[in-house]
Amino acid sequence: MTRHLKVDAPIPDSPLDHMAQGVLGKPVSRLEGPLKVTGRATYAAEARPEGLLYGVLVQAAIPAGKVLSIGDAPGAMVVIHDPRLIRYAAQGMATEGPTAGPDEVEYMGQAIAVVVAEALEAAQAAAQALQVTYEAKDVPVDPEAVEPERPEDKQSATGDLDRAMQDASHTLDQIWHTPSHTAAAMEPHAATAEWSGDTLTVRAGYQMLATSREQLADAVGIKPDQVRLLAPYVGGGFGSKLGINADSVAAAIAAQQLGRPVQVVMTRQQVFDLAHRRSETRQRIRLACDTQGKLTGIGHEALVSNLPGVSFSEPVTQATPFTYQAAHRQIVHAIARVHRSCAGSVRAPGEAVGATVFECAMDELAETAGIDPVELRLRNIPDTEPCTGRPFSSHKLAEALREGAARFNWSDRRPTGQRREGDWYIGMGVASAVRVNSLIESRARVTLQADGRAIVETDMTDIGTGSYTILGQIAAETLGLAVDRVEVRLGDSDFPPASGSGGSFGAASSGTSVYLACAEIRSQIAALIGCDEADLTLQNGQVRTGNVSRPLDALLTGELTGDGHLEPGKTEDTVRQATWGSHWAEIAVNRWTGEVRVRRMLGVFACGRVLNEKTARSQCLGGMTFGLGMALTEAMAHDPRDGHIVTRDLAEYHIPCHADVPPLEVHFLTESDTYVGPLHAKGLGELGICGAGAAILNAIHNACGVRVRELPATPDKIIAGLQS
Amino acid sequence: MQISLSVNGTSHELTLDPRTTLLDALRQHLGLTGTKKGCDHGQCGACTVLLDGRRVSACLTLACMVQDQPVTTIEGLGTPEALSPLQQQFLDHDGFQCGYCTPGQICSATAMLKEIAAGWPSHASADLTGPIALTHAEIAERMSGNLCRCAAYANIVDAIRQAAGAQGDAA
Numbered sequence: 001m002t003r004h005l006k007v008d009a010p011i012p013d014s015p016l017d018h019m020a021q022g023v024l025g026k027p028v029s030r031l032e033g034p035l036k037v038t039g040r041a042t043y044a045a046e047a048r049p050e051g052l053l054y055g056v057l058v059q060a061a062i063p064a065g066k067v068l069s070i071g072d073a074p075g076a077m078v079v080i081h082d083p084r085l086i087r088y089a090a091q092g093m094a095t096e097g098p099t100a101g102p103d104e105v106e107y108m109g110q111a112i113a114v115v116v117a118e119a120l121e122a123a124q125a126a127a128q129a130l131q132v133t134y135e136a137k138d139v140p141v142d143p144e145a146v147e148p149e150r151p152e153d154k155q156s157a158t159g160d161l162d163r164a165m166q167d168a169s170h171t172l173d174q175i176w177h178t179p180s181h182t183a184a185a186m187e188p189h190a191a192t193a194e195w196s197g198d199t200l201t202v203r204a205g206y207q208m209l210a211t212s213r214e215q216l217a218d219a220v221g222i223k224p225d226q227v228r229l230l231a232p233y234v235g236g237g238f239g240s241k242l243g244i245n246a247d248s249v250a251a252a253i254a255a256q257q258l259g260r261p262v263q264v265v266m267t268r269q270q271v272f273d274l275a276h277r278r279s280e281t282r283q284r285i286r287l288a289c290d291t292q293g294k295l296t297g298i299g300h301e302a303l304v305s306n307l308p309g310v311s312f313s314e315p316v317t318q319a320t321p322f323t324y325q326a327a328h329r330q331i332v333h334a335i336a337r338v339h340r341s342c343a344g345s346v347r348a349p350g351e352a353v354g355a356t357v358f359e360c361a362m363d364e365l366a367e368t369a370g371i372d373p374v375e376l377r378l379r380n381i382p383d384t385e386p387c388t389g390r391p392f393s394s395h396k397l398a399e400a401l402r403e404g405a406a407r408f409n410w411s412d413r414r415p416t417g418q419r420r421e422g423d424w425y426i427g428m429g430v431a432s433a434v435r436v437n438s439l440i441e442s443r444a445r446v447t448l449q450a451d452g453r454a455i456v457e458t459d460m461t462d463i464g465t466g467s468y469t470i471l472g473q474i475a476a477e478t479l480g481l482a483v484d485r486v487e488v489r490l491g492d493s494d495f496p497p498a499s500g501s502g503g504s505f506g507a508a509s510s511g512t513s514v515y516l517a518c519a520e521i522r523s524q525i526a527a528l529i530g531c532d533e534a535d536l537t538l539q540n541g542q543v544r545t546g547n548v549s550r551p552l553d554a555l556l557t558g559e560l561t562g563d564g565h566l567e568p569g570k571t572e573d574t575v576r577q578a579t580w581g582s583h584w585a586e587i588a589v590n591r592w593t594g595e596v597r598v599r600r601m602l603g604v605f606a607c608g609r610v611l612n613e614k615t616a617r618s619q620c621l622g623g624m625t626f627g628l629g630m631a632l633t634e635a636m637a638h639d640p641r642d643g644h645i646v647t648r649d650l651a652e653y654h655i656p657c658h659a660d661v662p663p664l665e666v667h668f669l670t671e672s673d674t675y676v677g678p679l680h681a682k683g684l685g686e687l688g689i690c691g692a693g694a695a696i697l698n699a700i701h702n703a704c705g706v707r708v709r710e711l712p713a714t715p716d717k718i719i720a721g722l723q724s
Numbered sequence: 725m726q727i728s729l730s731v732n733g734t735s736h737e738l739t740l741d742p743r744t745t746l747l748d749a750l751r752q753h754l755g756l757t758g759t760k761k762g763c764d765h766g767q768c769g770a771c772t773v774l775l776d777g778r779r780v781s782a783c784l785t786l787a788c789m790v791q792d793q794p795v796t797t798i799e800g801l802g803t804p805e806a807l808s809p810l811q812q813q814f815l816d817h818d819g820f821q822c823g824y825c826t827p828g829q830i831c832s833a834t835a836m837l838k839e840i841a842a843g844w845p846s847h848a849s850a851d852l853t854g855p856i857a858l859t860h861a862e863i864a865e866r867m868s869g870n871l872c873r874c875a876a877y878a879n880i881v882d883a884i885r886q887a888a889g890a891q892g893d894a895a
Contacts, residue, residue: 029815029816029818030815030818030820032823033814033815033820033823034804034805034807034811034815035804035823036820036823036826037802037807037811037814037815037820037823037826037827037830038758038798038799038801038802038803038804038807038811038827039756039757039758039759039797039798039799039826039827040758040799040803040804041823042757043757043760043824045751045757045761046751046757048752048755119741120748120752121741121743121744121748122741125743183873184873185822185824185873186760186762186768186770186822186824186825186871186872186873186874187760187762187822187824188761188762188763233822233823234822235760235822235823235824236821236822236824236873236874237822238873265761267764268762268763268764268765268767268768463822464820464821464822464823464874465821466821614818615818615821617818618818618821618874618876618879619821621875621876621877621878621879622821622873622874622875622876624875625875625877626875649763649765649767650762650763650765650767650768650871651765651767655871655873656875656877657868657869657870657871657877658863658864658865658867658868658870658877658880658881659848659861659864659865659868661864661875661877661878662860663860663878663881664878
């Protein structure tokens, strides 16, 4: 039986608060952890079917034009440039394959062929030596040198912002630039494809199996039910594995053509070129406030880029309409069509760069107005969503700011440039954290075996997020079992389709479907013992109701199965759902070298119910560190002549390393959001990055008076600022 | 070419393309996929293994170069049923998320603690010749060759300090 829930109304009383097991929320170590720390968890490139062949992708060496000829590959079995090869990765949740046809080149580095050989070394050498001729054409690659599109539905205005700017006591009008970013998940994209008759099985590192299956079927030219995707372990995603990429399509086509299994693993450089980049942004922010710091005007104009015809555009201003109150508002969203690599989702599309820049602007306004930056934010928190008047499902920004200020000893912050230790200027910075929240349709099946052990099955993925563990905890809590009595099986498209991992919606969405499946089983247990589900207590394998208490396995005569089906409903529209928090950073700037060292960071977050204290904290640590990278080191440089990514490996694109990251503190506020389903849980995989970089950039200014508006704040920019 | 490798105490005779790296020999020919390929250029540390007890990037090491040296991989340090002390602390402290860099981190940390015990100083050491304190900065400096995009760094350092019996705060 399926228990279905469409979240049309708030659920004030969470049934999880009435369970007896007491395991939900606890810092349970990852269930799959022993496999990961011993190297036994197997990722996409670690299947070794009999007769495996190796495929290596060949990339275009022109920014745009046509492939005229592709030579032979001595030492390899075959060079495949099938018209079904895709030009760029699918966007997350697309239900069709992306544009195919590798003979038409849209950006430098596009996959145009795959070379297959018996040995990996032979395939690599042949791919490298392959002769390709092209007919190149001139195309724009600089987003600021073309006339951008301005889609009507992405612009909005209320009141008269120009007038508000003229009439204000204090104003700010500045432009920021953020460079292209990449997810840089540690596991390169890889696929191992094998055909059995007309059925295709692909082991690949993808975040969302149900839609990726549809994309792959469409790309290869078969039906979705002929495709099985397996992704039991995924070595990080951060958006880069939301949709299918060239690896799985090339492996599937090559395996089909050669009648043997084929594995295609991207090189790290190929991952840089072929995984979606986060678009660079140009952001103009205008703020106007009165003498008391009450905002009267907010303007946020964003210029982003993507390839012609690709629908995704970085939603930079996503949180701007509802974060702060102001009567006069303007949102501008412009999209430059240029031939850089395809842009798409990278951890927290929108707020990661949009909220970060906006929070830098708030810091500048606070300074101009002579108001403490925490106080300025507190004075501008809306009671209801500006423009729409909708209530917030829950709103914890003020509490996050006050709690953070106390925990971080914000009162120790000194005026700009007044704290020095030897050669180091010391500063503190703050930023608000905000991220939209949503649920995605999700299904799960739970089987309670006659021996009292439970099995959870769903095609949900665990990309490091902790899905195995939290889904096990939800099932254990609802069925009254110890966690080790629950087996969680994920990452197989044969299982019921879940939300997948992305957009911070995975835990709440798939978690709710698992809860619903377990609730269905609870009602079956209640029927067995003869009581209402509401009168049932399940704990440590015991079934209790009234004065009756029986061991679960004695009650069961066979296995019980429950299916759970969650759908988002009206609460998507009736309230504004978001997660909130605050970021705090203390940094040191070297007066001679301009080097910035982060000394400590604090993140205070409200994300509804915390499902596992340990894994939730880790998610936030990861997000904050992403923000640190964005603030200080991460930048994809595009060659101004042909748009190609110059910094296309981990020696050139600097993600934070151990020595960059100080001890970090995470604090969760107690929150119960009733509009997001029975779990009262919201997402937190992305909140940690939204604004974290701004706290660091604002701290740099507090330390030494330098405003860096062209991210990242590398020493050259700091030194230039110090000298002026 | 014929190559003999000693991995985790077991000898293997392999016929390999001479260009085969130690990393690919382990992963593709011996089925020891615990050692990960993150960049193949010595930039990320995911492929860290122990060569005669010292940490090396297996991607920058040709298999034919190490025929007379014992190789230890993550599979040789512990099993899910019998974790090494470092593996146990990584599990307890959540010193990983996706798990892909984890074998490299643990191999690296295993050798790194021996480097400290042997008195090798680092950039972060207060004194080039004196005893080395297991501070956060000291461990973070020495582990910086192992990237983690999930950024479990703070937890990894805690796990290593705990496994090494470090005292005091995390300064």
